[in-house]
Amino acid sequence: xxxxxxxxxxxxxxxxxxxxxxxxxxxxxxxxxxxxxxxxxxxxxxxxxxxxxxxxxxxxxxxxxxxxxxxxxxxxxxxxxxxxxxxxxxxxxxxxxxxxxxxxxxxxxxxxxxxxxxxxxxxxxxxxxxxxxxxxxxxxxxxxxxxxxxxxxxxxxxxxxxxxxxxxxxxxxxxxxxxxxxxxxxxxxxxxxxxxxxxxxxxxxxxxxxxxxxxxxxxxxxxxxxxxxxxxxxxxxxxxxxxxxxxxxxxxxxxxxxxxxxxxxxxxxxxxxxxxxxxxxxxxxxxxxxxxxxxxxxxxxxxxxxxxxxxxxxxxxxxxxxxxxxxxxxxxxxxxxxxxxxxxxxxxxxxxxxxxxxxxxxxxxxxxxxxx
Numbered sequence: 029x030x031x032x033x034x035x036x037x038x039x040x041x042x043x044x045x046x047x048x049x050x051x052x053x054x055x056x057x058x059x060x061x062x063x064x065x066x067x068x069x070x071x072x073x074x075x076x077x078x079x080x081x082x083x084x085x086x087x088x089x090x091x092x093x094x095x096x097x098x099x100x101x102x103x104x105x106x107x108x109x110x111x112x113x114x115x116x117x118x119x120x121x122x123x124x125x126x127x128x129x130x131x132x133x134x135x136x137x138x139x140x141x142x143x144x145x146x147x148x149x150x151x152x153x154x155x156x157x158x159x160x161x162x163x164x165x166x167x168x169x170x171x172x173x174x175x176x177x178x179x180x181x182x183x184x185x186x187x188x189x190x191x192x193x194x195x196x197x198x199x200x201x202x203x204x205x206x207x208x209x210x211x212x213x214x215x216x217x218x219x220x221x222x223x224x225x226x227x228x229x230x231x232x233x234x235x236x237x238x239x240x241x242x243x244x245x246x247x248x249x250x251x252x253x254x255x256x257x258x259x260x261x262x263x264x265x266x267x268x269x270x271x272x273x274x275x276x277x278x279x280x281x282x283x284x285x286x287x288x289x290x291x292x293x294x295x296x297x298x299x300x301x302x303x304x305x306x307x308x309x310x311x312x313x314x315x316x317x318x319x320x321x322x323x324x325x326x327x328x329x330x331x332x333x334x335x336x337x338x339x340x341x342x343x344x345x346x347x348x349x350x351x352x353x354x355x356x357x358x359x360x361x362x363x364x365x366x367x368x369x370x371x372x373x374x375x376x377x378x379x380x381x382x383x384x385x386x387x388x389x390x391x392x393x394x395x396x397x398x399x400x
Contacts, residue, residue, distance in 0.1 A: 042060065043062045045062055047149075048062070048077075048148070049144070050145045051142050051143070051144055051145075052142060052144075054140055054142075056082065057076075058076055068147075072112045078145055080110060080276060081119065081145065081147055084109070084276045085121055087108075088106055088107070088108055093123065098125055099126075100125050101124055101125075102143055103121065103122065105121075106120070111273040116151075116248075118149070119148065120148045121147045121148075122147075125143060128142055172285070179234055182230055182234045183234060186231055189230070193227065196219065196223065200216055200217060240283040240285050242281055243283075243284065245280050245281070245283075245284050247277060247325055251273065251316060252271075253288055254292045255269060257292060258295050262312065266310050267302055268310065268312070270312070272314070277316055277323060278323055279394040280394055281392070286370070287367065290364045290368065291325065293364050294387050295327060297361070297387075298312055298327055298328075298329035298385070301329050301384065307332070309331075309383075312327070314326070318393060321393055322392055324389065324390050324391075325389045325391075326389075328384065328387075329385055343362050344362060368389055368391065371392075373389060373391035374390050375388070
């Protein structure tokens with residue numbers, strides 16, 4: 029059998045396999061692929077999906093591929109998630125080192141090692157799992173929202189009561205220094221002590237944040253959760269969403285629940301800003317990008333925006349730009365800033381290109397931050 033016939037036979041066998049297959053040389057260039065790989069090229073609208081798949085594999089592994097030795101595994105059954113066009117797709121990927129020394133199948137006959145990449149799409153099974161997970165997540169976040177509301181209310185009460193108590197303490201200090209009005213001073217002392225005790229009781233009733241271990245977190249997945257959870261509100265408000273994730277995003281060291289709550293608060297604020305009677309422009313743009321030492325998430329709305337003189341003040345506790353109050357009565361952005369700081373990150377507010385508000389969150393990539 030000639031080399032040409034052997035190559036044709038190999039290609040026909042490879043094309044009949046119902047999973048994505050690609051053979052990569054030492055420079056990770058595809059030298060042989062199959063029909064499913066070409067189909068994936070069309071679906072993702074990119075020349076070589078293999079590079080994207082390998083980037084996702086490395087991100088998932090947290091390190092490079094396995095040692096290159098004939099018959100060895102570069103990686104095995106590695107589950108990856110990519111979002112090249114905003115819609116997540118899952119694959120189970122394996123890579124095996126093989127050697128071609130016969131000059132067939134586009135090999136150069138130099139005995140070099142090649143990487144045989146196999147990827148089986150598992151999107152359908154993951155989609156069913158996602159439905160179950162989202163239902164549980166929605167229930168969990170509803171309970172967390174209830175507790176956060178209680179925590180916010182009690183914190184606001186403590187904050188409001190402490191002001192008058194501090195004034196009373198100052199008056200008492202003046203009375204004691206002057207040594208007058210002993211009966212009134214005694215009554216004020218009792219009232220002051222009772223007020224301080226009430227404040228301590230309120231402070232003790234504030235629910236503590238639940239303990240959560242720090243793990244590698246994919247912010248694409250976090251933002252996808254947030255958008256799914258707020259779909260109902262956005263549809264009711266007539267808001268259109270532009271979701272532009274980086275196809276493969278570096279993970280961050282973090283607490284998934286706290287990060288999810290932070291980004292949901294930012295999206296909720298954007299929805300509230302646009303859901304104003306008579307406001308016509310209602311577009312939400314969410315983008316992610318990463319590289320090097322950081323990962324960035326940007327949430328932009330087409331609402332009325334925040335005046336330049338208030339872009340720092342909005343991070344103060346209990347400050348709100350909404351006169352009639354709202355879902356997050358002045359603690360949403362201050363709490364979000366605290367979560368970002370606890371993850372060694374920052375939040376910045378800029379005017380959006382659409383004239384609304386642009387909130388930019390930057391967090392250190394996995395392996396760059398400190399333990400919180």
